[in-house]
Amino acid sequence: xxGVTQTPKFQVLKTGQSMTLQCAQxxxxxxxxxxxxxxxxxxxxxxxxxxxGITDQGEVPNGYNVSRSTTEDFPLRLLSAAPSQTSVYxxxxxxxxxxxxxxxxxxxxx
Amino acid sequence: xxxxxxxxxxxxxQEGDNSIINCAYSNxxxxxxxxxxxxxxKGPQFIIDIRSNxxxxxxxxxxxxxxxxxxxxxxxxxxxxxxxxxxxxxxxxEGGGNKLTFGTGTQLKVEL
Numbered sequence: 001x002x003g004v005t006q007t008p009k010f011q012v013l014k015t016g017q018s019m020t021l022q023c024a025q026x027x028x029x030x031x032x033x034x035x036x037x038x039x040x041x042x043x044x045x046x047x048x049x050x051x052x053g054i055t056d057q058g059e060v061p062n063g064y065n066v067s068r069s070t071t072e073d074f075p076l077r078l079l080s081a082a083p084s085q086t087s088v089y090x091x092x093x094x095x096x097x098x099x100x101x102x103x104x105x106x107x108x109x110x
Numbered sequence: 111x112x113x114x115x116x117x118x119x120x121x122x123x124q125e126g127d128n129s130i131i132n133c134a135y136s137n138x139x140x141x142x143x144x145x146x147x148x149x150x151x152k153g154p155q156f157i158i159d160i161r162s163n164x165x166x167x168x169x170x171x172x173x174x175x176x177x178x179x180x181x182x183x184x185x186x187x188x189x190x191x192x193x194x195x196x197x198x199x200x201x202x203x204e205g206g207g208n209k210l211t212f213g214t215g216t217q218l219k220v221e222l
Contacts, residue, residue, distance in 0.1 A: 004153075031208035042199050042212030043154070050208070058209065090153050094208050097142060101153030 001026050004102035006091050012108045013081040021076040021105050023091030031094045032074040033058070034066065036087040037104075043090060049074055081109045122219045129187040131216045133200035136181060140202040144210070145174060145185045148197045157185070157198075187218075195220045 007022045025032065030051050035043035035058075045058030049068040063085060065077040074093075078085060086109045092099040123129045135143070141162040146154035160167045160174045160183075167174050173186040183200050197217050201210040 033208050033210075035212075040214070042201075042214045043210075044212070045209060048208050059211075092153075092208070097159065097203070098144070098156050099208060099210065101155070103153050104151075 003027065004091055004093050004100050006089075006102035006105050008105060009103070010106050012110065013078075014110050015081060015083060017081050019078050019081065021078075021089055021091075021107070023074045023076065023102060024072050025074075025091075025093040025100070026072065027093060027095070027100070028071060029093035029095050029100075030071070031096075031099075032068065033092045033094075033099065034064070034074070034076045035090045035092065036060065036085075037090060038087050046076065046089075078107075083109045085109050119214070120217045120219065122221055123190050124221050125190060125192060127190055129185075129190045129194070129218060131185045131187075131198050131200075131218065133183040133185075133213050134181060135183060135200070135202050135213075137202060137204060137211070138178075138181065140204045140211075142203040143174070143176060143183050144201045144203070145172075145183075146199045146201060146212075147194075148199065148215070150196075154199060190218075190220050192220045192222065194218060 004025045033048040034046040037043045044060050047066040049055045055066050089105045091102045144159040145157040148154045158169045158174050171188045175184045197215045199215045200213045
């Protein structure tokens with residue numbers, strides 16, 4: 001199993017651009033989540049999903065959209081990138097409690 | 111709002127010594143707690159978890175202690191090794207599911 005995969009690993013955007021961060025898991029996990037991690041801080045939950053077709057907001061959802069059309073994929077969309085969205089983004093999946101994290105996407109918004 | 115925090119941002123220990131990393135939480139309704147290890151440039155890695163109906167749980171070289179009276183969580187690492195150098199996060203969850211609240215992290219440095 002590849003576990004949780006994320007693409008791209010690095011991305012630089014200009015303010016106002018949009019993009020989609022990809023996340024996929026091959027463990028048939030029901031739960032998937034997106035977190036952001038800012039320097040010197042813990043992870044903050046952006047959006048999460050408890051199954052295909054079901055998503056909900058986390059602690060910091062503004063400026064981000066998600067969808068869950070399949071069990072395997074959970075893309076995160078930035079609608080209009082802002083410098084405040086410069087961060088490292090982690091996707092995670094779980095069946096119940098233990099969450100498995102992907103390697104992260106480092107995003108810089110200029 | 112509710113938060114999870116850590117007392118020490120950086121902990122330096124000698125190789126072979128035991129390490130203790132502390133975490134305070136404020137949500138008294140949290141019933142599941144997890145410790146994660148994050149190495150530079152990588153995603154968090156699960157270390158050990160504990161439910162609120164337990165006070166102590168042991169793994170391989172690691173022990174988690176939960177004191178619900180004072181809302182305190184600790185991670186003990188026995189015989190700390192250079193490979194243990196990383197940032198350690200505690201996280202809490204209320205009611206199951208995948209909504210975790212993370213603390214700010216403690217940098218553990220192992221000196222040879």
